[in-house]
Amino acid sequence: MTDKKILNYDVVILGSGPAGFSSAIYSARGNLKTAILDINMFGGQPSNYLEIENYPGFPVISGFELMQKFEEHADKFGIDKYPMAEILKINLISEIKEIETADTIFKAKAIIIATGAQAKKLNIKGESEFIGRGVSYCAVCDGAFYKDKILAVVGGGNSALEEAMYLTKFAKKVYIIHRRETFRADKIICQRTCTNKKIEFIMCAQPIEITGNKCVEKLILKDLKNNKNIDLCLDGVFPYIGCTPNIDKFIGQIKQNADGYIETDINMQTSVEGVFAAGDVRNTPLRQVITAASDGAVAANSAARYIEILTQVTA
């Protein structure tokens, strides 16, 4: 016997980014009793994006505002929302899936995993030690602390370049450190970064150590062309080197690809019946708000079909 509350749903969605809320909209609109859970506040990774300018219908919108719109839209169809709900145990394998949090057991006919991905660490000496004291993974959250300071952003993708530009609003100088000669970021973003006078590029260099006393004082780089070390005196380091999927709770129950992302077919079906995955957490060629939202719609539609068959079989 458990003294935990037991709640029954048709569909439980894990994660509240664009994939989560899009699947909630489709699921609830399809008349399925739907709950959405997130270990954090709602909105997922895009909530931290400064500006999104490639989501159709919104020439420019902040990630936070766009995600608020997603949530308001889902609310219209009636969903149950559980932010700050940490999953303690999960059983994906049984016909009725079970998700246990501190005070509740959620039972679901189908689950949609939309837990997204999180910032990758450089895994160098000093990185973990200086988190909150000069190492940050969120320019929007921490940029304002670095007025007139010197910063480094590591990475060559869209995130690194966009966040570096944002940081120039506060910092007097921002180094962009990239391990290759060419950037992965979109051309338009590269062009904008190149014309920003506060940005200095250090190409073909790899961070090897972060040092300091109370706070970050130095970033040591390896120049990959001549193998010599470069010491950069600075006040903060922002690694933006991509993401890793949030799948800790599902390991061993579901098939992942070599990089750890959940494998799905085109219907967002995972290796487990009744379990679907959508957005950045799955094997996908493009990780954008639009593709996550699209995945969410497909996943909810597949979940609805699955529940329909399940109900016919058990009737």
Ligand code: NAP
């Ligand atoms: P990303 O595109 O995967 O880029 C990661 C960058 O970090 C790459 O340049 C990579 O170098 C570098 N890197 C990876 N591991 C490293 C390591 N250990 N040490 C040093 N450098 C390392 O990641 P992202 O920029 O976070 O973007 C993720 C996804 O979100 C992308 O699809 C991106 O387009 C999207 N996004 C879109 C927007 C927007 O549309 N506004 C904004 C942000 C992100 P290499 O190039 O050498 O591999």
